[in-house]
Amino acid sequence: MFVLNFFNMSVNYKNIIAIIIVSSTIGFIYNSLNPKGIPLIKEERILVFEEEQSEITDSDLTDTPVTERNEIEEQIIAPSEGNIIKEEIPDAVREFTKPVAIRLSRAYQLYNQGVIFIDSRSKEEYADGHIKGAINIPFYESEKYEDVLNKIDKNEIIVTYCSGEDCDTSILHGDELFEKGYKRVYIFHGGWDDWLETGYPVESKL
Amino acid sequence: MKKLLSNSYLLFFCRITLGFLFIYAGAEKISDPSGFSTSISNYKLLPIYTVNFFAISMPWIELVAGILLVFGIAVKENAFIINAMLIVFIVAISISLARGLSIDCGCFGKGNQIGIQKLIENSLMFFAGVLLILYNSKILALKVNHSE
Numbered sequence: 001m002f003v004l005n006f007f008n009m010s011v012n013y014k015n016i017i018a019i020i021i022v023s024s025t026i027g028f029i030y031n032s033l034n035p036k037g038i039p040l041i042k043e044e045r046i047l048v049f050e051e052e053q054s055e056i057t058d059s060d061l062t063d064t065p066v067t068e069r070n071e072i073e074e075q076i077i078a079p080s081e082g083n084i085i086k087e088e089i090p091d092a093v094r095e096f097t098k099p100v101a102i103r104l105s106r107a108y109q110l111y112n113q114g115v116i117f118i119d120s121r122s123k124e125e126y127a128d129g130h131i132k133g134a135i136n137i138p139f140y141e142s143e144k145y146e147d148v149l150n151k152i153d154k155n156e157i158i159v160t161y162c163s164g165e166d167c168d169t170s171i172l173h174g175d176e177l178f179e180k181g182y183k184r185v186y187i188f189h190g191g192w193d194d195w196l197e198t199g200y201p202v203e204s205k206l
Numbered sequence: 207m208k209k210l211l212s213n214s215y216l217l218f219f220c221r222i223t224l225g226f227l228f229i230y231a232g233a234e235k236i237s238d239p240s241g242f243s244t245s246i247s248n249y250k251l252l253p254i255y256t257v258n259f260f261a262i263s264m265p266w267i268e269l270v271a272g273i274l275l276v277f278g279i280a281v282k283e284n285a286f287i288i289n290a291m292l293i294v295f296i297v298a299i300s301i302s303l304a305r306g307l308s309i310d311c312g313c314f315g316k317g318n319q320i321g322i323q324k325l326i327e328n329s330l331m332f333f334a335g336v337l338l339i340l341y342n343s344k345i346l347a348l349k350v351n352h353s354e
Contacts, residue, residue: 011339015283019274020267027266031239038239042247042258122319140310140319167308168248 047101047171047189099160099174099185107159107188108200115157118177120169121192130192131161132201139169142176152182159186164193217343220334221285225275227331228288232269234315235261245312249298267291275338278347285338292332299324 031037102110111117117134119126126136135152137145139162152158158177162170174187188195196202210216235242243261247254268291271284295313299320302309311318318324 011282011286012280013283015280016287019270019280019283019287023266023270024263026270027263030236030266031262034239036239038243038258038261040258040262041255042243042261045244045247163308166306168310169308172244172310 045171045175047187048098049101049103049189050106050186096178096184099171099178099187101171101187101189102159104188104190104194104198107161107186107190107195108198110157110159110186111200113157115159115186116152117188118158118160118173119192120160120162120173121167125163125192127205129196129202129204131195132203134161137173139173139176142173149177149180154181155183157184157186158182159188161188161191161195164191165189167191211337212341214343214345217337217341218345220337221275221278221281221343221347224285224288224331224334224338225272228268228272229276230272231314232265232267232272235265235312236269238315239265241315242312245310248307248309248312249302250307251298251301264291278343281343281347282339285335289332289335289339292328292335296325296328296332299328 111131117131119130119134119136120139121130121136122138122140123136126134126138130136135148137148142149158174160170160174160177162168162173170187170189170191174185178185239261242265243258246252246261247257252260267287271287274280274284275288299311302320303322303325307320309320311320311324313324313327
């Protein structure tokens with residue numbers, strides 16, 4: 001009765017439903033017990049652009065009374081590891097809470113400051129052409145490039161990029177680097193496409 | 207042709223390979239739930255609030271279906287489940303390729319980019335699944351379908 005039968009194919013769909021329900025239940029139970037478990041409803045990964053971020057903090061600061069404002073400013077400056085970094089790199093006033101997305105103009109500005117660019121694309125794409133001076137760490141094989149990464153100081157400013165706006169590796173890579181302890185990670189949203197289009201310095205091969 | 211395709215050794219090979227591939231795929235995803243959840247959301251095909259339901263349940267369905275296939279329990283049903291999932295994967299990858307996304311496949315954990323290769327792999331697995339649904343694989347099976 002519960003058997004679908006066409007051609008020579010006979011599948012008991014009651015069993016199918018049973019297998020799916022039982023396995024999913026195991027999945028949900030396991031997830032709730034697993035310390036690495038994920039929430040039932042996913043939070044969206046929204047890219048926060050630098051402009052937006054500074055707008056928010058600026059308005060927050062002006063809204064608060066003067067006394068509180070001083071405290072906030074102290075809080076912002078105090079936790080960063082001493083003022084040495086701040087003097088070297090004037091941008092680095094705020095500690096990042098997560099990687100910050102930037103667009104072409106800002107990326108170029110950082111480029112001129114000699115910031116480290118990390119190309120998250122594959123080796124082949126990198127060889128075809130990349131932002132001048134960028135380091136290639138393909139996201140999909142980042143384990144193999146541990147030693148390349150280890151040479152980079154955790155306090156350095158890092159910009160990750162991939163092929164353009166539709167790729168996600170720069171974001172994933174940015175998040176990964178941030179979790180590894182790199183404090184100032186930027187994600188260059190326009191990526192290689194934007195860079196190439198404007199005719200900014202590029203190079204191919206190594 | 208039919209005789210060739212219903213060869214019991216070929217069916218056994220298909221069953222074991224498909225089974226172990228899905229056990230591996232399932233286990234890999236179970237070990238990194240947040241990674242898999244990110245992979246699904248990168249396809250930008252599902253509403254964000256449904257993503258984690260799939261991320262939690264799908265790896266276990268893969269794992270269980272894979273184990274049952276290897277043991278030869280309810281082979282046709284499990285092959286059917288696997289093929290249904292493979293169709294979803296093939297459609298999802300095709301759409302993403304057509305949209306020009308260069309994203310992580312999420313097929314076997316991190317480290318596979320979507321591409322034609324993935325489509326071919328999935329199609330081969332789908333073909334193996336079809337054989338398992340059509341014919342009975344009896345070698346080393348704990349329980350053969352009654353339908354014969």
